[in-house]
Amino acid sequence: MKCQQCDKQAVFHITELESGAVRELHLCEDHARVYLNQSGGEPSQGGPEEAEEATPAGGALGVGQTADDLAILDQRACEMCGITFFEFRNQGRLGCPHDYVQFEKELEPLIANIHGATEHTGRRPTRQESLPEGTEELTRVIGLRREMKEAIALEDYEKAKENRDAIRAIEDRWIIPAESPPSPAGDPIAEGGPS
């Protein structure tokens, strides 16, 4: 990836959080140093290691966003998979589909920045009428499984049974049995190559 300010290789990848808005920056060493100095962080004295360390701790957090604010945001965890926003920021990977609901406000500016859009206009799933288009209800199973495991660990078998029944009810609604006959549609692989 190239630096957003020049043609050099970007070696600094900064996620800016400005009053709830997330902005991604990709900069070369030189521009990162300029940027970090500008944004009121600790001026980087030495090499890139120092500048990099300064990034999450102070410099690049953005105006009006104290480290405390960020710490609170970072600790927010997904109700289904348990991933914290901090873990996502570190790994760049989300934990489960519910994160898009749980962290919607934080993710939206990030998504807008990456794609220049926040609305999907492409293909959509076709489902039976009784089911909604979004799969949020099915994703709840992830949280229920976690609760069930916790209940078992606490030997609360009553609660575990409730969880299990709730999971079954949702899965029965959403997941068609595996042994259903294969659809009669054509086989594109057998039909093969470019025409």
Add this chain to the structure above:
Amino acid sequence: MKLESLTQSIGEWLRGTGPESDIVMSSRVRLARNVAHYPFVSRASEPERAEIERFLRERIAALPVGRGLEYIDVGHLEEIDRQFLVERQLISREHADAQGARSVAIDRMEQVSLMINEEDHLRIQCMHSGLDLRGAWEQIKVVDDQIEKVVPYAFHPRFGYLTACPTNVGTGIRVSVMLHLPALVITRQIDKVFRSLHKISLAVRGLYGEGSQAMGDFYQISNQTTLGRTEEELVEQVGDVVPVLIDYERRAREFLVRETQQNVHDQVSRAFGILRTAQTISAEETMQLLSRVRMGVMLGLIGDVKIADINSLLVRTQPAHLQKLRGMELDVNDRNIERARYLRQHFEGGDSGSRASVN
């Protein structure tokens, strides 16, 4: 699947056929999909990964598209076999290097590959030889539609198909073409071209995927955004730029022939000479020289060599292929010797009258 049988064949994308195949090696479309009721792969426990793998494999296997597929348990493959699949572009390097339950399903023509438990639960890929994005898209659509009938893909009414990384959300589509652009490299225009591609948010990568340096003048151009445009629009976005790049490369080739014919002929002939006589040669040098020879064949400077052969050599001289072909593990030095031997053997017999001599 017997990987050994693959060493004897070449994949669809290496056939060297299809529209514009002198410049466009292959066209590829991939879709990222996740099952709604499991955590994404990086968050899933090992038993969950195994469940996801089984859930997808069993359901896909029962579909018409699944019946023609061979399933490979990537988690239990030797490192060399995983590397082998990477070199054939059937799995990504990340999939090869990852941990835990994961697999790939491949059709016999090596056009379709389904990676299970890569970054997303399911990565569907469809690759065609030459410039045929439309064909690859039409094929992958059928595969995706069939799978969606039996697998509840995670979907958000506003954000679309949900992926582990927000960079793939929405359509989950990555449309790419692999281009051979030696003349733009020689005439030093390639950086200018890439800068203009970046401006229209297209990404450029080397032959072997993410982050790798372009080797042998092979470049992969792909869309960078996946949300806010339809799949067809994104297929078009990449497809529209390809004729422009083809035109640039053709003009650069014409320029080279017109202005520096002797130089070009010399470079190509030397490359060919080294490939046919070297006693030890690295993978990088081989790629670079094969690239020159490939251009020479296209410019009519070298006869008796088929593009499909060059394409196939590009893959078969890669480390894992070489070792599979030899039937034993080899260290770097031995690989370089074996590679040179393989190349000499390959070119023996064809056009031997004008064999170059290298001292």
